[in-house]
Amino acid sequence: MASPNLKYAYFPGCVAQGACRELYLSTAALTKALGIELVELKKASCCGSGTFKEDSQLLEDTVNARNITLAEELNLPLLTHCSTCQGVIGHVDERLKRSQQTDAPYVEQINGLLKQEGCLPYRGSTQVIHLLWALVKDYGLDELQKRVTRQLKNLNCAAFYGCYLLRAQQSIPYDDPYKPESMENVFRAVGATPIYYRGRTQCCGWPLASYATEQSFQMAGMHIQEAIDAGADCLVTPCPLCHLNLDSRQQEVEKVINRQLGLPVLHLPQLIALAVGISPKQLGLDQHIVSTQPVLAKLGFS
Structure with missing residues (x-):
């Protein structure tokens, strides 16, 4: 409660x-x-x-x-x-x-x-x-579920935790740093389907981007490909730096890995806010580099 x-x-x-x-x-x-x-x-x-x-x-x-x-x-x-x-x-x-x-x-x-x-x-x-843990532990998933006005049914969401959230501190009382479930539990609470894939707890490559750009993009590309191959409609991340490497540089990533991707990357509060009735425009979903329209279309937004 x-x-x-x-x-x-x-x-x-x-x-x-x-x-x-x-x-x-x-x-x-x-x-x-x-x-x-x-x-x-x-x-x-x-x-x-x-x-x-x-x-x-x-x-x-x-x-x-x-x-x-x-x-x-x-x-x-x-x-x-x-x-x-x-x-x-x-x-x-x-x-x-x-x-x-x-x-x-x-x-x-x-x-x-x-x-x-x-x-x-x-x-x-x-x-x-972090906002994720505040929602899970302080607000509560049961209470969050009560606030849902638009079930995100049929939306396959792949979490991208990254590394800082899980392993920068010695003690994480809110989740398992190697087998986390916080984001997947949020997905379930708003009616979405969690997608599991190998790279969800790994580094996005952002820290390498300034001096080893190709390797950074290869890391990002590997994670995006794995999520796509696992059936994800979108990646959802609690980290804006991960978002920068996975969304804003995805077109550059495609050139490095020689594969077309086009996987939308949402910020965690954007996903939850859609479920509690907030409009895509208000959430800035038109400001992403990779279009979020496939996600919105699947959820029934015109």
Whole structure:
């Protein structure tokens, strides 16, 4: 049963406010429809997507400790809809909570840097949670099912979890990092059919894209082909960076693997929002590179 008055400190991240604006729009539309309140952290900064630590672990920890303290100031959990942000910020939070017990001077060093910038100290008093898990654990699949006004029957959905959501943190209390079912359970709740394939928990190739482009596209192409061959009508991902490699670069991927693909890639909140009665236009489904029309046609949208 859903908890009443769900409220989160919302960390939208960078990509959803830029290249994947449709994710920002669909998250806002979905949470409003479900009665979930989001308090956007306007002063938050980029999590670094795992790159800050290549220069300095202290830099990554301090930047993201600051992001966490913005949620702590509100006494709310920090909610993100980006798997990469979840992996990075969640891992920092996990590590700093552990350091409070094992390496207090390190946390004091970070808090000293935060103080210099006029920020509150990191307390370790909140949690970092992805939208997927908030829906599954806090809102509840039974409650979500009650909100469905359009059953997504006959739609075969292949989850693409990627790697950051499942394995960036040492402890994932919401799912099995190697055999997850969270997204598939969401698909069932909205009437869709889950499709299983080998690559659903693997890396999309995005981290390689800037320096090993062909290998990155080969990885993306392999996953898309496997999903198609398994009978998927679409991929659904909880990560906008995965979406960029799988959707916006799919035409380039086709050239590398020498196969036509054309598989629509949906953001997780877009799929759920369709089921609770929100229009495709409002969800930005016309903004994808790979057309989502085959999905919408199968669901009976004109």
